[in-house]
Amino acid sequence: MATTADDVEKGTVDELADEPEQASRADDDNSLPAVPAGLALSRIPDSQYLLLAFSPTPAHPDDPLCRSRRWKVWLTLLAALLVMLSALTSSCSSGAAPWIQADLGGNTTLPLSLFLLGYVAGPWCWSPLSEAYGRRPFFVLGSLGLTAFLGASAAAPSYGALLVLRFFSGFFGAVPMTNSGALTGDIWHAKERGTAMSFYSVATFAGPALGPIIGSFAAYRLSWHWAFIIPCLFSAALCIAVLFFLPETYPPVLISRLACQLRKETGDERIRSALELAEMKSRGTPRVQRFRAEAWRLLGTPIVMISTEPIVAAVAAFASCCYALIYLLFEGYPVIFSEVHHLGPGYSSLPFLSILVGAIISVPVTLWYQKLYLRDVKREGRHTPEQRLPPALAGGPMIVVSFLWLGWGGYKPHVHWIVPTLSGVLQGVGSVLIFRSMQTYLIDAYERNAASALASNVVTRSIAGALFPLFAPALFHHLGVQWGCTLLAGCMFLLVPVPFLFERYGERLRRRSRFAPGR
Structure with a gap:
């Protein structure tokens, strides 16, 4: 997005301005070279190079913020859909868990937890790399990897192999979970971003709600292998769409391509991108030192942000609790609806539809x-x-009330199962409101570093999501459904x-941040 590109350029200009090297300029270089409409050149202090950027007006056809609304809606x-597929893939194993255990042995929860641990590992690579090399290469790589490992999971010969394959499915499935929000920030103006994020947030919870239903009925009617084959077919279709119809959207990378093109056309080697x-x-630095610095810049940014940015850390904690509670229900719902209310195989997963309805x-x-x-703006x-x-x-x-409703409405067998089921509607609404708000808040607050901020968020919530289901059965069996x-x-x-605290102190915290752009 334009503001993102501006932030990249500002940081680069500041670095170059600090260099002691004084560039020599020819006497006839007093005027800047002509560039196509929609682009702008500016001189850099104490440097021979000219900085290329998108100009606010007139619009350049390659500026993602200036593309047609139809193009933006499609992306x-x-x-x-990529987010929904990834989330669906994460939870499909929980619906098929009894059949997987009967065939391969092992724990019913670990295939879900291993996938979410892949979510933990993936963002450290995909998000920072996308901020250096663009969004498209990693969307393509993630789609191909997810499709391949889903297909391999369907043919897993042993429980150990399935766990390894689930981990790598989560590793590649983390690409849309971290980069889709950043892509949305690339193509929509800040005033329009909220509407786009509404549908993105719905997809985040529609997937986990559909996964257990698909996995359960596929395993019950066919075999547990189909719990992975069905998402694999969906993934293959989306992979084709990504390969042919998803362009690059990251403005600094687009500017680099245009700078290279202008150098070839004009012969002016001074034209550069940030x-x-x-x-x-x-x-100018040794190769090993340069590699270490680049690795730290790319892979260490999410760690630094969650360690030093109160906004990122608090949002991660808030969203992680909400997210983990959703994944805890993958193990909690069987206790409530199978053991307490005696719903049969497949049908005990149908209450997840209430979360989808709420979303x-x-x-x-x-x-x-x-x-x-918009009225406030x-x-x-x-x-x-x-x-x-x-x-x-x-x-x-809403989340607090929904869990009280689920527990105290669902712990008695004589109470109709629809009573605890309806609590999921409130949870679905509350979860999307939280995620839509927090995701958009991080994107707006950190812009250029949005992918790394979102990566920190995805990592912490995935850790929580991987751990909570492990103790869910013991929690409900020992404390009871109502007290659990x-x-x-x-x-x-x-x-x-x-x-509430961010509403009052957020602007003050952003002013102290080295990752948030000036406001």
Whole structure:
């Protein structure tokens, strides 16, 4: 996005301005070379190079912010489908877990947890690398890898092999979970981003809700292998769409391509992009030192952000609790609906549809919040990331109430199973409100480093999502359904104040950040 490119350029210009080297200029170089409409050149202090960037007006056809709305909607839809597929793949094994255990042995929870541990490992690679080399190469690699390992999972010869394959499925499946939000930030202006993120957030929860249903009925009617074959076929179709229809959207990479093209056309070797200048600056250092510095810049950014940025750390904790509670239900729902309410194979996974219904209901709710956001921007005359927070203010209490509802409405067999099932609607709405708000808040707050901020978020929530299901059966069996859900509601209640604190102190925290652009 234009602001993202500006941030990259500003950092590069500042670095180059500090160099003692004084560039020699020819007397006839007082005027800047002509460039196509939509591009702008600027001189860099104490450097012979000219910095290329997109200009606000007129629009350049390669600027993703200036492309047609139809093009943006298509990419948003494709990104949302990739997210839904990845999330669906994560949970499909839980529905087929009894059949997998009967055939291969092992623990019923570990295939889910190993996939989520792949989510932990993947973002450290995919997100920072996408900020250096662009979004498209890693979307392609992630789609191919996920399709291959899903197919291999369907043919796993042993339980150990299945666990390894599940880990690598999560590793490659982490690409859309971390980079789709950044892609959305590339192509939509800040005022429009909230609407696009609404559909992205719905996909985040539609996938986990559908996964157990597909896995359960596929294993019950056919075999557990089909719990992976069906997502594999879906993944193959989306992989073709990515290969042929997903272009590069990261502005600094697009500017680098245009700079290379202009150098060939004009013969002026001074025209450079911010990324090219940063790479040239690093060439003066020894190769080993340069490799270490580049590796730390790319792979260490998410670690540094979650360690030093209060906003990133608190959002990660808030979203992780919400996310982990969803994945805990993959082991909790069988206890409630199979053991307490005696629903049969396959049918005991149908209550997950309530979460999907809640996610769908959240769409008009989030669009209503988007109207309120636009009204606030117009009234205040400026945009701030904190204006994205109101949905999360409502979402947190919804999650707390939904778990109290699930526990105290579902622990008695004589109470109809629809009573605890309906709690999922409230959880679906609350979860999407939280994720839509927090994801957009991170993108707006960190812009150029949005992928790394989102990567930190994905890693922490995936760790929580991998761990919570492991103790879910013991939690409900020892404390009972009602008190187990009350304990979980209490954990979420402790994090409800997070968006309220950001609403008041967020701008002050961003001013102190070295990753957030100036406002």
